[in-house]
Amino acid sequence: MGGANFEEVQDEIRYAYDNTIFFKKHMDNAGLNPRDITEIGDLSRIPPTVKKDYRKGFPASVIASGYNLKSPHVMRFQSSGTEGDRLVSVVLSYDLARRQASCISVNSKFSSLWRPGLKLRTCRFAAPNCSDVECANPNSTMESRLLDDGTLVLPVYHDLLTTPERMVNMALDEIEEYDPHLLFVDPTHFAFLIRAMKKSGRFPHKKQGFCIMSGYTLCTQVARRQIKECYGEDVAFADMLGMSEMGYLGFECTEGKQHMNVEDYHLEFIKNGRPAEPGELAELVITTLGDELSPHIRYATGDMFRVSAEKCACGHPAPVVRAEGRVKNALWLRDDTVVTPRELDELIGPAEWIDMYQMNQTNDDEFSFSYLRNDAWTPQQEDELIGKFRETLKTNNITCTPTQYLPADRGGKFISCISSVAQRDEKRRQLSWV
Amino acid sequence: MGIAKCQGDFPVLDRLIDGQRITYLDSAATSLKPQAVIDAMSNYYSQNGVNIHRGKYYLSEEASDSFERVRYSVAQYLGAYGNEVVITKGTTESINLVAHGLNLQSDDVVVGFLDSHHAQLLPWRRFADLKLVELDSDGGINLDHYHELLELKPKVVVLTHCSNVTGNIAPIEEMAIAAKKACDAIVIVDAAQSIPHPHLRIDVSKIPVDFLAFSGHKMLGPTGVGCLYGKSERLNELRPLMLGGGMVDWVDVEGSQERKIPHRFEAGTPPIASTLGLGAALSYLSQISAEESRQHTEGLSEAIIQGAMERDYLQLLGPKTVKNRCAIGSLKIKGCEDLSDVARSLSDSYGIMCRTGHMCAQPVVDDQMDGEVLRISAYIYNTTDEIERFYLSLDELVTFLGLN
Ligand SMILES: Cc1ncc(COP(=O)(O)O)c(C=O)c1O
Numbered sequence: 031m032g033g034a035n036f037e038e039v040q041d042e043i044r045y046a047y048d049n050t051i052f053f054k055k056h057m058d059n060a061g062l063n064p065r066d067i068t069e070i071g072d073l074s075r076i077p078p079t080v081k082k083d084y085r086k087g088f089p090a091s092v093i094a095s096g097y098n099l100k101s102p103h104v105m106r107f108q109s110s111g112t113e114g115d116r117l118v119s120v121v122l123s124y125d126l127a128r129r130q131a132s133c134i135s136v137n138s139k140f141s142s143l144w145r146p147g148l149k150l151r152t153c154r155f156a157a158p159n160c161s162d163v164e165c166a167n168p169n170s171t172m173e174s175r176l177l178d179d180g181t182l183v184l185p186v187y188h189d190l191l192t193t194p195e196r197m198v199n200m201a202l203d204e205i206e207e208y209d210p211h212l213l214f215v216d217p218t219h220f221a222f223l224i225r226a227m228k229k230s231g232r233f234p235h236k237k238q239g240f241c242i243m244s245g246y247t248l249c250t251q252v253a254r255r256q257i258k259e260c261y262g263e264d265v266a267f268a269d270m271l272g273m274s275e276m277g278y279l280g281f282e283c284t285e286g287k288q289h290m291n292v293e294d295y296h297l298e299f300i301k302n303g304r305p306a307e308p309g310e311l312a313e314l315v316i317t318t319l320g321d322e323l324s325p326h327i328r329y330a331t332g333d334m335f336r337v338s339a340e341k342c343a344c345g346h347p348a349p350v351v352r353a354e355g356r357v358k359n360a361l362w363l364r365d366d367t368v369v370t371p372r373e374l375d376e377l378i379g380p381a382e383w384i385d386m387y388q389m390n391q392t393n394d395d396e397f398s399f400s401y402l403r404n405d406a407w408t409p410q411q412e413d414e415l416i417g418k419f420r421e422t423l424k425t426n427n428i429t430c431t432p433t434q435y436l437p438a439d440r441g442g443k444f445i446s447c448i449s450s451v452a453q454r455d456e457k458r459r460q461l462s463w464v
Numbered sequence: 465m466g467i468a469k470c471q472g473d474f475p476v477l478d479r480l481i482d483g484q485r486i487t488y489l490d491s492a493a494t495s496l497k498p499q500a501v502i503d504a505m506s507n508y509y510s511q512n513g514v515n516i517h518r519g520k521y522y523l524s525e526e527a528s529d530s531f532e533r534v535r536y537s538v539a540q541y542l543g544a545y546g547n548e549v550v551i552t553k554g555t556t557e558s559i560n561l562v563a564h565g566l567n568l569q570s571d572d573v574v575v576g577f578l579d580s581h582h583a584q585l586l587p588w589r590r591f592a593d594l595k596l597v598e599l600d601s602d603g604g605i606n607l608d609h610y611h612e613l614l615e616l617k618p619k620v621v622v623l624t625h626c627s628n629v630t631g632n633i634a635p636i637e638e639m640a641i642a643a644k645k646a647c648d649a650i651v652i653v654d655a656a657q658s659i660p661h662p663h664l665r666i667d668v669s670k671i672p673v674d675f676l677a678f679s680g681h682k683m684l685g686p687t688g689v690g691c692l693y694g695k696s697e698r699l700n701e702l703r704p705l706m707l708g709g710g711m712v713d714w715v716d717v718e719g720s721q722e723r724k725i726p727h728r729f730e731a732g733t734p735p736i737a738s739t740l741g742l743g744a745a746l747s748y749l750s751q752i753s754a755e756e757s758r759q760h761t762e763g764l765s766e767a768i769i770q771g772a773m774e775r776d777y778l779q780l781l782g783p784k785t786v787k788n789r790c791a792i793g794s795l796k797i798k799g800c801e802d803l804s805d806v807a808r809s810l811s812d813s814y815g816i817m818c819r820t821g822h823m824c825a826q827p828v829v830d831d832q833m834d835g836e837v838l839r840i841s842a843y844i845y846n847t848t849d850e851i852e853r854f855y856l857s858l859d860e861l862v863t864f865l866g867l868n
């Protein structure tokens with residue numbers, strides 16, 4: 031996407047080729063040289079790179095020569111990921127800040143975060159990204175969770191719904207005490223905190239004068255509804271698209287649309303190996319621009335998108351997309367078509383009778399939907415939703431169970447739509463290079 | 465999948481002994497294992513084989529992830545939270561862990577039941593003053609006696625959901641509510657015999673149960689693994705029975721800081737392969753509907769009861785109704801003191817595997833039957849034809865052994 035910055039893309043390719051062991055080998059194996067990439071159409075000759083390459087190559091073959099983990103401004107990110115998805119990546123702090131700024135500039139409600147001279151205080155409430163033993167420790171102190179960049183990591187258990195009341199209160203107390211400019215939250219985690227807050231008779235520390243940014247996992251409408259109900263429609267709330275590999279990729283504008291960052295990346299949306307048409311389900315393939323630490327060339331993300339051809343009413347020119355969720359979380363129907371996590375979420379909507387849900391495709395044509403229900407529940411609403419599921423998933427083989435507990439994965443992430451069928455190679459390959 | 469066609473999933477049923485197929489009627493002792501469970505275990509050993517919660521390396525994380533996923537699915541099956549499920553060696557260890565950890569005094573009253581397993585009797589007798597609820601005239605639980613004993617304000621009430629001798633299913637919901645109402649007693653359920661049956665699933669979010677114990681091996685899973693469910697408030701107060709690696713956050717020369725629940729009860733390397741097998745067993749069982757399970761159980765129970773009632777030389781222990789019981793029949797052959805010849809011949813001549821003895825529940829067996837019993841117990845892979853064949857074989861045997 032774009033193309034105006036093709037020279038920057040060429041520079042990145044040359045830089046990666048000259049400075050990283052991995053990408054040189056990658057090009058050599060494909061019988062290519064950076065000189066072969068002379069126009070935008072040549073780009074597709076480069077086989078996409080994938081997470082596995084970076085996991086295998088970290089650190090020696092994916093960090094550019096001249097840098098190491100101790101170099102100034104190097105930040106390290108770890109995605110715990112289950113089942114071989116884990117990865118350690120590095121980003122230069124100023125690259126991260128630039129990507130963040132480009133993204134957030136689409137939403138005027140967040141401009142307060144970029145006041146010159148502001149020493150940003152952020153509270154993070156999301157899955158703890160370290161191992162069970164050392165982290166999420168109920169006895170940890172606020173000081174021990176305060177990062178150099180001014181981020182206070184709030185306490186939470188790995189298995190979100192088992193977080194004890196004492197820790198919930200600790201998190202709420204710390205928000206009050208730290209008074210952050212920005213609450214950076216996993217939406218499902220934050221909705222849990224809000225419910226726990228209400229249950230213990232507490233109130234939000236404030237309802238304006240700060241921003242809430244959601245990230246990490248797909249922002250479900252039920253989570254969004256709970257956040258808005260608690261903090262009011264006017265609170266600065268937006269969903270951020272990001273990846274632990276490189277940081278900010280896109281941001282929600284005041285019209286509620288996702289705008290992609292095309293200043294710091296060259297983006298391709300690929301379907302069956304070719305550029306996708308607007309509205310088509312496609313995989314995002316990213317090339318970083320000006321990343322001197324760990325350049326990524328045609329990095330296949332395993333994330334699905336639909337690109338919109340329309341101009342956004344907010345007026346911002348950055349391209350608008352709809353994030354459809356991860357390839358490995360897609361629901362596969364009997365006729366070999368796909369329902370994405372986002373499409374599923376559209377069916378459920380803000381459902382005021384559901385607090386949290388998980389759709390799980392356990393096998394071909396086998397789905398189980400579990401959810402936390404609340405006092406607004408009626409049997410009609412549930413029946414209606416099951417009806418919609420049956421129609422959209424084209425099967426009657428869907429169980430629906432209210433529960434009080436939904437486990438997070440061991441890394442602490444809670445994914446609202448999961449599928450064992452989507453993990454199969456023959457399915458995955460239909461949607462992704464990953 | 466359905467119960468009707470499941471025999472093919474159990475490789476041992478293809479085995480011939482002296483050219484004869486196996487009729488397995490001892491599932492109350494342990495169930496057979498389906499291929500999916502065997503695969504889950506051997507897959508762990510052939511593809512992974514490393515320890516959990518130890519390293520940062522790929523294989524260890526992979527093993528830890530799948531291990532913890534089993535804990536989560538058990539929790540979901542029980543209506544519990546993930547941190548309320550402790551992986552143990554089985555029912556026996558689970559109950560001992562609770563009996564040991566509650567800090568009971570020797571004069572604290574614990575109410576138990578005559579038809580319980582030794583695992584649910586002996587630990588309580590060691591730590592407290594165990595009083596047993598008697599059975600009524602047809603071998604069911606004497607609820608009046610239970611209510612009487614509740615007036616002693618017991619600290620703990622130890623229920624057995626399904627007796628492994630009589631097959632009787634106790635109304636545990638009603639009994640747990642009564643225990644709470646009478647004196648807010650801690651309620652512990654032995655679910656070893658009920659958890660194998662989807663229609664007897666207990667939802668701990670709906671019944672006031674504080675602890676629940678079961679074994680993997682009776683529910684299609686491997687031996688060496690089981691679970692203790694404990695309400696988080698209760699687990700937080702329970703004193704760990706075992707100390708060692710994996711249950712502490714840190715240790716220095718002076719002391720240590722225990723990990724949060726449930727890990728503080730899981731000292732040492734757990735049975736990893738068995739736990740993964742248990743996970744596979746649970747997935748297998750989840751494919752059987754409650755209704756199908758109920759119907760199948762009632763069919764088998766009817767065949768067991770009917771076969772016994774038709775024969776004068778047999779006495780069946782426990783209630784004679786098809787409802788509220790599992791397909792377990794404890795039989796006394798009148799005039800036969802030593803059942804070992806019968807059991808041996810059933811096996812060698814007819815390929816029928818069943819058990820003799822006191823069934824680890826000597827008080828009730830002695831009380832009701834005045835000696836050993838021959839027990840048949842059937843499960844999803846059994847048919848009513850097999851029960852009939854058992855009785856016909858028994859008819860032949862008792863004649864030739866000169867017993868009637
Ligand atoms: C009712 C009951 N409780 C407890 C047990 C003991 O189980 P395990 O030997 O697996 O610890 C059994 C097994 O026979 C049983 O039937």
Ligand SMILES: [Zn+2]
Pocket residue numbers: 283284285286287289342343344345346
């Ligand atoms: Zn816009």
